Amino acid sequence: MSSHSLSILIVDDTPTNAKQLEAVARKLGHHTILAGNGEEAIARFQSEQPDLIFLDIMMPVMDGITAARHIRALPSEKWTPIVFFSALDQMQDIVRGLEAGGDDYIVKPASLHILRAKINSYARMLSLQREARANAEELRNWRMDAEEQSRLGAHVMSRLTDASGLRDPMIRHFNMPAETFSGDLLCAARAPGEVLNVLLADAAGHGLAAALSAMPLTQAFYSMTAKGFPLPSIAEELNRKLKSILPPDRFVAATLAAIDVRNQTVEVWNGGNPDALFLNARGEVAMQWASNHPPLGILPDKLFSGMTETVVFHEPGDLVLCSDGLTEAENPAGGWFSIDGVRDAMSQARGSEARFSSLLQGVMDHLGGHPGRDDISALLVSVPIDRRRQIRFDTPTPSHQGHLAEWRLDLSYGAQELRYIDVVPAVLGFVTQIQALKAHQGALFLIFSELFNNALDHGLLGLDSATKSWIGGFELYMRQRGERLAKLRTGRIDIAFQLHQIDSRAVLDISMTDTGPGFDFEKRLNNPDALGAGNELAYGRGIALVKNLCGQVVYSGNGNKVWVRYVVSDLIVESEEAEVETATQHSDGAGDDTDLVMF
Amino acid sequence: MLIANEVSGDRATLTLGGRFDFHSHRDFRSAYEKILETGAVREITIHFGEVDYLDSSALGMLLLLREKAEGTGKSVILAGLHGTVKQVLDIANFGKLFSIKA
Numbered sequence A: 001m002s003s004h005s006l007s008i009l010i011v012d013d014t015p016t017n018a019k020q021l022e023a024v025a026r027k028l029g030h031h032t033i034l035a036g037n038g039e040e041a042i043a044r045f046q047s048e049q050p051d052l053i054f055l056d057i058m059m060p061v062m063d064g065i066t067a068a069r070h071i072r073a074l075p076s077e078k079w080t081p082i083v084f085f086s087a088l089d090q091m092q093d094i095v096r097g098l099e100a101g102g103d104d105y106i107v108k109p110a111s112l113h114i115l116r117a118k119i120n121s122y123a124r125m126l127s128l129q130r131e132a133r134a135n136a137e138e139l140r141n142w143r144m145d146a147e148e149q150s151r152l153g154a155h156v157m158s159r160l161t162d163a164s165g166l167r168d169p170m171i172r173h174f175n176m177p178a179e180t181f182s183g184d185l186l187c188a189a190r191a192p193g194e195v196l197n198v199l200l201a202d203a204a205g206h207g208l209a210a211a212l213s214a215m216p217l218t219q220a221f222y223s224m225t226a227k228g229f230p231l232p233s234i235a236e237e238l239n240r241k242l243k244s245i246l247p248p249d250r251f252v253a254a255t256l257a258a259i260d261v262r263n264q265t266v267e268v269w270n271g272g273n274p275d276a277l278f279l280n281a282r283g284e285v286a287m288q289w290a291s292n293h294p295p296l297g298i299l300p301d302k303l304f305s306g307m308t309e310t311v312v313f314h315e316p317g318d319l320v321l322c323s324d325g326l327t328e329a330e331n332p333a334g335g336w337f338s339i340d341g342v343r344d345a346m347s348q349a350r351g352s353e354a355r356f357s358s359l360l361q362g363v364m365d366h367l368g369g370h371p372g373r374d375d376i377s378a379l380l381v382s383v384p385i386d387r388r389r390q391i392r393f394d395t396p397t398p399s400h401q402g403h404l405a406e407w408r409l410d411l412s413y414g415a416q417e418l419r420y421i422d423v424v425p426a427v428l429g430f431v432t433q434i435q436a437l438k439a440h441q442g443a444l445f446l447i448f449s450e451l452f453n454n455a456l457d458h459g460l461l462g463l464d465s466a467t468k469s470w471i472g473g474f475e476l477y478m479r480q481r482g483e484r485l486a487k488l489r490t491g492r493i494d495i496a497f498q499l500h501q502i503d504s505r506a507v508l509d510i511s512m513t514d515t516g517p518g519f520d521f522e523k524r525l526n527n528p529d530a531l532g533a534g535n536e537l538a539y540g541r542g543i544a545l546v547k548n549l550c551g552q553v554v555y556s557g558n559g560n561k562v563w564v565r566y567v568v569s570d571l572i573v574e575s576e577e578a579e580v581e582t583a584t585q586h587s588d589g590a591g592d593d594t595d596l597v598m599f
Numbered sequence B: 001m002l003i004a005n006e007v008s009g010d011r012a013t014l015t016l017g018g019r020f021d022f023h024s025h026r027d028f029r030s031a032y033e034k035i036l037e038t039g040a041v042r043e044i045t046i047h048f049g050e051v052d053y054l055d056s057s058a059l060g061m062l063l064l065l066r067e068k069a070e071g072t073g074k075s076v077i078l079a080g081l082h083g084t085v086k087q088v089l090d091i092a093n094f095g096k097l098f099s100i101k102a
Helices: A015-027 A038-048 A064-073 A091-099 A112-161 A208-214 A216-226 A231-245 A338-347 A352-367 A423-431 A441-460 A465-469 A473-487 A521-525 A541-550 A575-581 A583-589 B022-037 B056-071 B083-091
Strands: A007-011 A031-035 A052-055 A082-086 A104-107 A171-176 A184-190 A196-203 A252-260 A265-271 A276-280 A285-289 A309-312 A317-322 A376-383 A407-414 A492-502 A505-514 A552-556 A561-569 B002-008 B011-020 B043-054 B075-079 B099-101
Touching (some): A007 A038, A031 A038, A038 A052, A038 A064, A064 A091, A171 A352, A184 A208, A184 A376, A196 A317, A216 A231, A231 A252, A231 A265, A252 A317, A265 A276, A276 A338, A309 A473, A423 A492, B002 B022, B043 B083
Parallel strands (some): A082 A104
Antiparallel strands (some): A171 A376, A184 A196, A276 A317, A317 A376, A505 A561
């Protein structure tokens, strides 16, 4: 029995009847409202909103049947039971009453026991109704809350993951969420040396929780890519980040790839995703990278491996990454799309655009109009063979003003540090803080990484770049490099940067000295093959590139010292003159306290 | 999901059947919690013989079990892998995280 007190509207024109009912109701702890006819009943119903109505039928002014019809016609949020309490005891009277909107019919006179039992029974029902209404209300509020949060979440998420990098002309992608949120995350960005880095991550589960788990990856991926960190370091950092944030039962499967068109390599780290595929122009799988690692966010730092697999490509093609939502997409019979389905969908199509459409169409056809159970995503990178090996840097407008102050940076790395520090991004991080050099980040990355890798690979590690020209040689080279670097115990590389002014030009001199045995630079640099544009060898290409960007490259010692001069700007305009000649430019630079201002 | 639970001496075996996915959360947890509380048990074998589907939440549950088991000095072994179940565990490289028995 409910302890909740009801408010009961008693409608009767005979005061003794009304009093009898009132006495029973009050004794049970309920509150009563009295009305003497139908019209009064409607008015009291509207003003008092009772929980239960006892309604006589034969009354002056308006009878109970008419009153019941009126009451039922009124808009109401809750159900108010109407119990007819009448001396009319014919079958048709009872039917008429119930048809007019009554819920019950008690014939007068009724025993106190019956009246008490009826009131108690309605009290129970009304209490259940109240509970149900409260639950429904709560559920509605929850849903509205959830919808609002989803809306906000989806907005923030789309802003956070909306990367201009995905609009790269080499990239095509789709991401179909199973719910409002996708737990699949796609990222792409260019590293300073023109290398394209992509990431396809699939957080366990789907919906908001999954989307939230994948979120921390974006920032680390973009900032490390922008600084030119190698893929293994990025994988390690992403794992570290997730491991520290996620609970033990949450993880993120991920494929990271670096596409280097200049060196014709594709480097992949795959942890928990379906095979990454490289389809050649004939639609054959030329290369395949299976998952070699557990997903991100599971292993502690010291057990995690960021080891990647790098493959040289000799023909153009499409690199295809996908989440298991694609390979495990089910047709109405429950059959998976599978990695073979991915390959087959694209193998007949020619050209990246057609392949992309065929893949999307293929999985849609497979799903047969049903939504996917999991988030479905794929990312295609169309990988060209660029025979011209163009170096695409827009040299900033050579117009500087003000006096150029000299800036110098000297660094020295021993074997101990070289084993674990990513020297190139670390050093370039310093160098490109100098405002005059910011715009040259790409070119400086190429020059510096070439010089540094030569010093480390050939000088200290004794690797022979001729190895790279054999079939499978590049892979061997990379393996040897990893092994020898891990064992490096002696040796040192000294690096110096100097930004200064020569005549009217701002120049950056970079010199590098390693403690290795050096090489026969005269022979190497005079080898026309190594510098030729049509050269297919990875070997020697680096020096040619540096020469191309720097103009002045000088080897000395026994080849273990190199000095290059990079022209930052051709013309430095003294600020006094500039005020007159380029007033608008000057105002742009005003308030900037660096010595060299660039436009 | 169906779970049969068998403990003999220092070994416990959970034999799973049907779909092992995020709906199995409560059943799986209550099944292993009893075993984790049994001090004598050193080795917990999860047998997948009758499992026909495994999703990423199931992998998460296994990782959670592994963490809790390690906390009480027990090891977790995955057994009876076959078909798509084996495929899913292989792709996630769970062989590097758990002992696997045929």
